[in-house]
Amino acid sequence: MNSKKNAFYAQSGGVTAVINASACGVIETAAKSKKINKVLCGENGILGALNENLIDTSKESKTTIAKLKNTPGGAFGSCRFKLQDPVKQKKEYERLFEVFAAHDINYFFYNGGGDSQDTTYKVSEMAKKLKFPLQCIGIPKTVDNDLPFTDCSPGFGSVAKYVATSTLEAGLDVKSMAATSTKVFILEVMGRHAGWIAAASCLASSNSEDPPHIILLPEVPFEKNKFLTQVKQTVRKNGFCVVVASEGTQMKNGKFLADSGLTDAFGHKQLGGVAPVLSGMISKLGLKNHWAVADYLQRSARHIASKTDLDQAYAVGEFAVKLATSGKTAVMPIIKRISDAPYKWKIDTVSLKKVANVEKTVPKKFISKNGFKITSAGRKYLSPLIQGEAQTNFNLGIPDVAFLKKDLLKKKLKKFN
């Protein structure tokens, strides 16, 4: 008889360039553990547990599992699905435990952002109530860097490196065109409520003449005239201007600029994009401009991932398994910064009860007085997170990513509605 128990792992919410490195950390560490038998992954996140679609990772080769570190996106499928509140509607939570019981699952790893950590906590509470032996560990992940307690969120460092690099590169481009053509370039990046990603563009240069010249954060209310004046002044002074805008750039009344109501020729309301709205304003100044919207490219750009971020993503997965097998539950590994320069970090833990639904935005001390720049305190925080280039393997000119077999376990239960 096998005394080892199975582990469940699932990916949740928006994916990142390195979430699969966390998966790899879980699977490779579990393989060395004396307590864990198989790691079963939920196909499409927690839906995989509800629907009993469990991917048997023991059927994947070691090479494929190792290649997860080179693969962006959520290799097992993620989902945007919030379980019903167990106090009001227990059905979904009960189903989870049916599936865990049927498949000998005593370890629960949930890789996600704030909402997912809330779910992990509720699962742990339910397990306690049911006296079901389940160690529940949250694994942090979000490009938004808005998770509390952890110094940074795995996934953020890589998007930060992508945005800093892209700002530098596109900045050199527009600088060379500015004499006779494009004078302003706008890069729209993610961050609906927290401006960490836009803030990270400051790492593209170490002086105020070079891009980015203007950073727009959701934390700073957008004032059209102040913004346009800054654009004009920058072009007058430097010959060109690079703007990096959070998708969540908003007015004082909380209205998103991107929701300012674009309509197309057919009268259809258009999906946002703050960049085209800013472009429209700048065009009225008579300044030729170009704009880019990075969207999914930024959070999936594994080819320019930060080595620091990749290492941390792997480490939280690895540590999660160690926590679980040492009997811990309802906790999440976090990154603790020991020093800025040289940058040193270690893994610590936090109780999930504290994490749930707290959002960390860019603090005031990181934002310059005029609201358009990042202070040296902010740079000191951000800079270490983009250091190092994660090795990327290529095959035939493109990244050599993992293709999983995704063998599903045989179902033992009835279909769940």
Next chain:
Amino acid sequence: MNSKKNAFYAQSGGVTAVINASACGVIETAAKSKKINKVLCGENGILGALNENLIDTSKESKTTIAKLKNTPGGAFGSCRFKLQDPVKQKKEYERLFEVFAAHDINYFFYNGGGDSQDTTYKVSEMAKKLKFPLQCIGIPKTVDNDLPFTDCSPGFGSVAKYVATSTLEAGLDVKSMAATSTKVFILEVMGRHAGWIAAASCLASSNSEDPPHIILLPEVPFEKNKFLTQVKQTVRKNGFCVVVASEGTQMKNGKFLADSGLTDAFGHKQLGGVAPVLSGMISKLGLKNHWAVADYLQRSARHIASKTDLDQAYAVGEFAVKLATSGKTAVMPIIKRISDAPYKWKIDTVSLKKVANVEKTVPKKFISKNGFKITSAGRKYLSPLIQGEAQTNFNLGIPDVAFLKKDLLKKKLKKFN
């Protein structure tokens, strides 16, 4: 007395991730030549010659010059400026020769696309007429890959690698979200008249299930219903759909989709973007979608440059100097493909008279019957161009680019109006 003569080099039109590698090839090769004294670069392209703003590259360190290979954009400044037709208005051409005479310039290198090669040709004709000893060599460059005679245009291979990589990466992202969230992802890439860049996205996968599922080229008239049917079918079959659209996607009547008239809440007409227009159409199907516009990011992404492309960009610069110093004029080095697999190429030359204002679009045999895919003949052509990863050096987490002193020569002439 110095029998060596000076050379003039300038960058023209939209810049690329590797145009500075061509500059590096010119400068490093000239430094070894017994015939060339200094390479003087036009500040902001040909404007630098007209305004006598000549950057003295002999004042830059060898390390800085070598670093040009690691630096996107046009390091000496580019320009969008077409000289007046010398038949109608000789003033500008005459000024060029005044400046060349004043600064002992006997070699003229012009790094650009079709328009610039036309200029180079006209300069060579004028030199002949004036009996001015000037060897005029065009150096090919354009991300659009639309130059004739050359197998490919330096600059294209790198944007092709960026687009193939981004399509692969973002495709993995949307695939993992599709069960409960985003089902369609649209990536808009450059290419107003020729769809080479969008076509290159086909290299992201080698089977029809994986992204890109739909490629929109300017060469294929856009039909809304046919497109939406293809999107729906792809989502039904694969669960998600990735569309890569040329900015120049156009209707049968030649009207650009991007010009279909977006207006913002203030009633301002918005600058194009074909992606938001497609997104609006797809949203009407009830399919959640995301879109990205790569814009300058794609053509400045030196960090993901193709080694093949970087080598070719350097080689055409190097060869241009050899052509000039061996007495050739009114020619352009081109890439000649010797074999597909293994990919072999060499440098050949073409007369500039033939090059001027001819545009090479994606041929019919490279486009699938339904117009949405690239054929195996197309893949065979495109694939070698993205092979190899150009080494990128980083410093403090971002690419380590060249910062030039840009010492200008002392002016000898009166200001030009």
